[in-house]
Amino acid sequence: MRRDTLSWRIISETLLVLGALAIGLVAGMIIAYLMGAPPLDVMGTMLSSWKLQPDLVAEYTAMLALTAASFALPLHTGLFNIGAEGAFQLGALTALWVGYASGSLWLALLAGMTAGALLVGLAGALRVKLRVNEVLSTIMLNWIVYWLLLYIVITRLQDKYYTTRTVEVPESARLPWISLAGTSIPSTLLVSVGVLVVLWILLRMARWGLLLRFTGANEWSSKTRGVPVGLYRAGSMALAGLLAGLAGALHIVGYSLSIDVTGSAVRNYGFNGIGVALMGRNDPLAIIPAAFLFSTLLVGSNNVEPIYGVPKEAGDLIVGIIVILLAAPEAFRALARYAGSWRGGKG
Amino acid sequence: MPEPIVELRGIVKVYPDGVKALDGVDLRLYPGLVHAILGENGAGKTTLMRILYGEIRPTRGEIIIRGRRVRLRSTVDGIRNGIAMVYQHPRLVPTLTVRENILLYFHSAGIDPGELEERLRRAQEITGFSAPLDERVEDLPVGVRQRVDILRGIAAGARVLILDEPTTNLSPIEVEGLMNAIKGMKREGIAIAYITHRLPEVMEIADTVTVLRKGRVVASEVDPRSLGEEGLARLMVGEVPPPPPKERGKRLGEPVLRIHGLRARGKIEVYIDELVVREGEVLGVAGVEGNGQDELVAAIVGYGERLEGWVEVLGRRNPSPREFYKIGGAYIPGDRRKALALFFSVAENLAFLRYAHEGPALLTPGRLVALYREVAEEYNVVAGSPWAPVRSLSGGNQQKLLVGSQLHMKPRLLVAVNPTRGLDVATTRYVRGLIAGLASRGAGVLLVSTDLDEILEVSDRIAVISRGRIAGVLSPEEATPEKLGLLMGGGR
Numbered sequence: 038m039r040r041d042t043l044s045w046r047i048i049s050e051t052l053l054v055l056g057a058l059a060i061g062l063v064a065g066m067i068i069a070y071l072m073g074a075p076p077l078d079v080m081g082t083m084l085s086s087w088k089l090q091p092d093l094v095a096e097y098t099a100m101l102a103l104t105a106a107s108f109a110l111p112l113h114t115g116l117f118n119i120g121a122e123g124a125f126q127l128g129a130l131t132a133l134w135v136g137y138a139s140g141s142l143w144l145a146l147l148a149g150m151t152a153g154a155l156l157v158g159l160a161g162a163l164r165v166k167l168r169v170n171e172v173l174s175t176i177m178l179n180w181i182v183y184w185l186l187l188y189i190v191i192t193r194l195q196d197k198y199y200t201t202r203t204v205e206v207p208e209s210a211r212l213p214w215i216s217l218a219g220t221s222i223p224s225t226l227l228v229s230v231g232v233l234v235v236l237w238i239l240l241r242m243a244r245w246g247l248l249l250r251f252t253g254a255n256e257w258s259s260k261t262r263g264v265p266v267g268l269y270r271a272g273s274m275a276l277a278g279l280l281a282g283l284a285g286a287l288h289i290v291g292y293s294l295s296i297d298v299t300g301s302a303v304r305n306y307g308f309n310g311i312g313v314a315l316m317g318r319n320d321p322l323a324i325i326p327a328a329f330l331f332s333t334l335l336v337g338s339n340n341v342e343p344i345y346g347v348p349k350e351a352g353d354l355i356v357g358i359i360v361i362l363l364a365a366p367e368a369f370r371a372l373a374r375y376a377g378s379w380r381g382g383k384g
Numbered sequence: 385m386p387e388p389i390v391e392l393r394g395i396v397k398v399y400p401d402g403v404k405a406l407d408g409v410d411l412r413l414y415p416g417l418v419h420a421i422l423g424e425n426g427a428g429k430t431t432l433m434r435i436l437y438g439e440i441r442p443t444r445g446e447i448i449i450r451g452r453r454v455r456l457r458s459t460v461d462g463i464r465n466g467i468a469m470v471y472q473h474p475r476l477v478p479t480l481t482v483r484e485n486i487l488l489y490f491h492s493a494g495i496d497p498g499e500l501e502e503r504l505r506r507a508q509e510i511t512g513f514s515a516p517l518d519e520r521v522e523d524l525p526v527g528v529r530q531r532v533d534i535l536r537g538i539a540a541g542a543r544v545l546i547l548d549e550p551t552t553n554l555s556p557i558e559v560e561g562l563m564n565a566i567k568g569m570k571r572e573g574i575a576i577a578y579i580t581h582r583l584p585e586v587m588e589i590a591d592t593v594t595v596l597r598k599g600r601v602v603a604s605e606v607d608p609r610s611l612g613e614e615g616l617a618r619l620m621v622g623e624v625p626p627p628p629p630k631e632r633g634k635r636l637g638e639p640v641l642r643i644h645g646l647r648a649r650g651k652i653e654v655y656i657d658e659l660v661v662r663e664g665e666v667l668g669v670a671g672v673e674g675n676g677q678d679e680l681v682a683a684i685v686g687y688g689e690r691l692e693g694w695v696e697v698l699g700r701r702n703p704s705p706r707e708f709y710k711i712g713g714a715y716i717p718g719d720r721r722k723a724l725a726l727f728f729s730v731a732e733n734l735a736f737l738r739y740a741h742e743g744p745a746l747l748t749p750g751r752l753v754a755l756y757r758e759v760a761e762e763y764n765v766v767a768g769s770p771w772a773p774v775r776s777l778s779g780g781n782q783q784k785l786l787v788g789s790q791l792h793m794k795p796r797l798l799v800a801v802n803p804t805r806g807l808d809v810a811t812t813r814y815v816r817g818l819i820a821g822l823a824s825r826g827a828g829v830l831l832v833s834t835d836l837d838e839i840l841e842v843s844d845r846i847a848v849i850s851r852g853r854i855a856g857v858l859s860p861e862e863a864t865p866e867k868l869g870l871l872m873g874g875g876r
């Protein structure tokens with residue numbers, strides 16, 4: 038019997054994921070057991086958080102899917118974008134500011150996307166023009182944004198009455214929630230899923246995506262065929278920044294409405310997106326369920342402490358193990374591609 | 385015949401995607417004899433050898449080495465059983481030095497690093513090769529890398545050496561060196577499995593021949609000299625048509641390529657004063673590899689630097705690569721592995737090579753499959769499925785895919801570098817026919833080849849390149865192999 042390669046690959050990949058998930062769950066239960074909590078109940082709590090807090094899981098899924106795409110896209114050209122974190126925060130900050138000042142939803146979103154695109158696009162341009170390592174530059178940019186955010190939140194945007202947070206975006210600049218199966222969730226999820234589907238189509242069905250992926254797979258061939266490798270690489274970074282900036286902006290106008298003065302409301306989405314991207318094999322469609330799983334576990338792990346009295350870190354540990362198991366195969370491939378991107382001359 | 389060192393019995397190989405590459409193959413290798421393994425593209429030659437080396441496992445069948453049945457779980461097992469394999473593209477770590485690569489290999493073989501000097505000296509005596517121990521592999525030309533690959537195998541005590549199309553990337557002088565090394569190894573009693581598509585080599589070096597066809601043995605241990613080249617070719621692929629007679633007195637049209645005062649630099653500096661290719665003609669560029677062919681081609685297609693002078697393609701001065709293809713150029717690079725993305729699917733590679741410069745914005749799977757069907761049918765590409773990774777195609781089928789992608793563009797100027805490299809006899813003839821046909825339909829072809837037979841068979845004019853200069857342009861009547869050889873060597 039002939040086994041068609043494409044469906045065969047999908048089946049084997051699915052089995053791999055399910056296997057890793059099973060191992061992760063068993064490891065999680067062992068940890069729970071060692072901590073003196075009922076293993077099955079702990080895992081049940083972690084995995085059913087989407088029933089208890091559907092709005093929160095939906096919001097996390099929406100954000101992580103976008104930041105994961107922000108990591109995945111440049112990786113197809115051979116570049117490592119660590120800057121989704123900074124772009125997310127900058128996107129949130131500019132959207133808040135512009136939304137507050139203008140009262141316009143569209144302007145707020147546009148500002149967030151532009152800010153993110155410029156930030157990460159800068160790292161892309163530096164890499165392509167001057168061979169500045171984009172891992173280092175995006176990490177540095179992350180720190181710049183980190184302090185900038187705290188500075189502006191405290192000096193410019195702090196609310197007069199609720200001093201623990203900034204002002205809120207006005208009613209006119211908010212994204213409405215939607216009702217779904219008896220509950221209400223932020224519509225950021227719809228936007229996010231829509232963007233990822235479009236991205237998937239661009240990557241897998243459009244000539245643009247084929248050329249983009251070839252710049253990462255075979256730089257020499259791309260050059261000899263007249264594909265502007267540097268432009269694709271820098272462009273993928275700018276687009277990646279745009280996606281993360283959009284996520285930050287959506288988070289403000291669609292969910293949090295303000296930023297707390299410590300900035301914790303807008304932190305770690307970018308970094309967690311890396312894990313989600315690797316779990317989703319850098320494929321925009323696979324990233325969506327990966328983001329959902331990650332979000333479910335993340336939200337669920339917060340409930341483990343109050344219910345079972347085990348430290349919060351136990352929940353984090355379980356999440357970490359599952360994510361690493363699911364992400365490891367792609368992480369190796371990613372490193373190989375990254376090493377390859379430095380080999381061919383300029384760009 | 386002496387006792388065989390290695391015996392393969394009833395080998396069956398079904399690849400994970402369901403392709404049955406071998407279907408019950410028997411093979412014996414004898415000490416001190418060169419056993420040529422022939423067969424058309426995709427016949428299963430490389431697969432069989434990878435099984436003997438331990439790189440992949442047979443689905444069924446037995447491997448017997450020195451009378452003992454063995455199970456090879458990896459190439460380490462192969463190496464420890466005295467098997468060495470030299471691929472067409474030497475598998476050395478490019479960023480390490482030669483010495484480090486040899487030590488790495490010794491580690492797999494379980495040999496004490498202290499024995500390096502002594503063992504290497506022995507291997508050098510046997511093969512007549514020497515190795516620049518402290519150079520980094522990536523700085524070495526392919527020919528030298530291959531020598532290192534052979535040397536380390538022999539130094540590690542291999543009794544069986546597998547050579548998979550070893551001469552495809554070698555210059556004539558390097559081929560001579562290899563033949564001498566093989567003779568040395570024969571004297572040592574080393575068994576050699578020799579895969580090639582070049583029948584004259586078989587005549588020269590092989591003691592016995594086995595022919596595979598679609599995964600089965602169609603002739604086992606036959607004497608090459610009693611069959612002759614023709615007989616061997618017939619066993620491999622059936623009847624081979626003779627080369628078509630060349631059209632005489634063709635009417636040539638406008639120039640499709642003009643080069644004037646071009647200075648280009650890559651590994652060497654190239655200066656081309658004047659060179660013209662007209663509609664309807666094949667201009668062959670003969671020369672020993674590394675004499676400026678790469679630089680010349682890069683300057684024409686536009687991805688190489690043009691320091692001075694100009695290249696005019698179909699009326700356009702100094703086109704960028706994108707323009708080159710857009711105005712009707714096509715390019716078959718000399719090294720298919722550099723042109724393909726080996727882990728991407730056949731369909732994606734094809735679509736990329738065909739449409740990178742220009743094409744429909746949407747490339748849906750349906751469209752990719754349609755393109756694949758068209759090209760696979762027309763150029764006889766055999767792949768498990770359009771979604772199989774290109775890596776899983778046999779070397780010859782990868783080459784046909786590359787050639788097909790370019791001819792599908794219906795180019796007005798084709799730049800082809802060694803277009804039949806790695807193709808079997810029948811397919812070689814077929815591709816040469818395609819190139820000649822392209823010219824007779826009014827396109828111009830620049831055929832850069834290190835294979836003189838190829839040049840002589842299809843060219844209407846022959847330019848010889850030597851040390852970055854055109855040493856002379858001859859008509860096919862003037863161009864005897866001697867004369868060409870002299871020009872290639874830099875004489876007048």
Ligand SMILES: Nc1ncnc2c1ncn2[C@@H]1O[C@H](COP(=O)(O)OP(=O)(O)OP(=O)(O)O)[C@@H](O)[C@H]1O
Pocket residue numbers: 399400401403404405423424425426427428429430431432766767768775776777778779780781806808
């Ligand atoms: N890794 C693989 N996965 C799936 N199929 C493969 C793989 N490698 C080879 N094949 C298939 O097995 C068959 C035999 O391939 P093989 O490389 O052994 O041919 P070959 O005789 O060496 O041909 P060539 O002269 O073109 O190099 C081909 O149909 C090829 O497509």
Ligand SMILES: [Mg+2]
Pocket residue numbers: 429430431778779780
């Ligand atoms: Mg082969």
